[in-house]
Amino acid sequence: MKLAHSEGVRRTLANAQNAAAQDLHRFVHTEHLLIGFLEERSSGTAVLKSLGFNRETLKQTCQAKCHRGNSTMEDNLKLTSRVQEILAYAGEECKKLEDEKIDTRHILLGIVREDGGIAGSVLRESGLTYEKAFRASVTYATSHEKEGAHEHTEKRTRKKSYESRPFWRRMLGV
Numbered sequence: 001m002k003l004a005h006s007e008g009v010r011r012t013l014a015n016a017q018n019a020a021a022q023d024l025h026r027f028v029h030t031e032h033l034l035i036g037f038l039e040e041r042s043s044g045t046a047v048l049k050s051l052g053f054n055r056e057t058l059k060q061t062c063q064a065k066c067h068r069g070n071s072t073m074e075d076n077l078k079l080t081s082r083v084q085e086i087l088a089y090a091g092e093e094c095k096k097l098e099d100e101k102i103d104t105r106h107i108l109l110g111i112v113r114e115d116g117g118i119a120g121s122v123l124r125e126s127g128l129t130y131e132k133a134f135r136a137s138v139t140y141a142t143s144h145e146k147e148g149a150h151e152h153t154e155k156r157t158r159k160k161s162y163e164s165r166p167f168w169r170r171m172l173g174v
Contacts, residue, residue: 003091008042008104015039017077025069027080030117034062037107043144044104047136053126062122082117086110097141105137 005013013028015036020028037044038059045055079087087102089110094102112130114120 003094004101006101006103008040008044009090009102009107012036012040012042012044012104012107016083020077023066023069024071026071026077028077028083029080030082030086030111030114030119031062031066031122033083033086033107034111034119034122035059035066037104037111038062040104042104043140044106044108047105047108047133047140048128050140051128051132051136053128058122058126061126062119065118065122082114086114086117086119089113097138099141105140109133109137 012033013036016028016032017036019032019035020026023032025032038055048055048058086107087110090102090106093106093109097106099106109130111117111119112123112128112133
């Protein structure tokens with residue numbers, strides 16, 4: 001079953017394609033995905049902010065590690081296998097958290113999980129771990145669910161027993 005993407009993910013991917021095109025690349029690399037991600041004000045960047053990270057600082061660090069390509073501009077740039085792996089990880093995170101759509105929070109977790117690309121190394125070198133990102137993502141989702149901004153209002157109408165709650169809520173005691 002293919003999961004739907006949020007509007008923030010669509011914009012992130014469009015931003016990533018623009019970043020790759022500006023760098024004269026034929027492919028969208030992980031660093032372009034991170035730059036595209038950081039250009040969006042989204043749940044994923046809100047998670048980073050809650051952990052004390054500055055979007056602009058991370059973006060500048062990532063851009064400093066980017067190299068210029070020598071390709072001509074193309075309309076539809078392809079994703080590298082590492083970016084595809086990040087998106088697959090994002091899908092896994094979405095399922096693990098029992099969300100209906102892949103969101104930018106899931107993209108952030110996917111970037112941190114992928115260990116071979118520039119994007120993940122920029123985040124890890126800045127002090128972000130998967131565990132920190134996961135906990136902050138859960139906290140973000142829980143706080144927005146309590147505020148009534150979560151899309152799954154029908155799931156919140158009945159009191160769930162401990163066993164029926166998602167594993168991550170049991171793990172964190174929420």
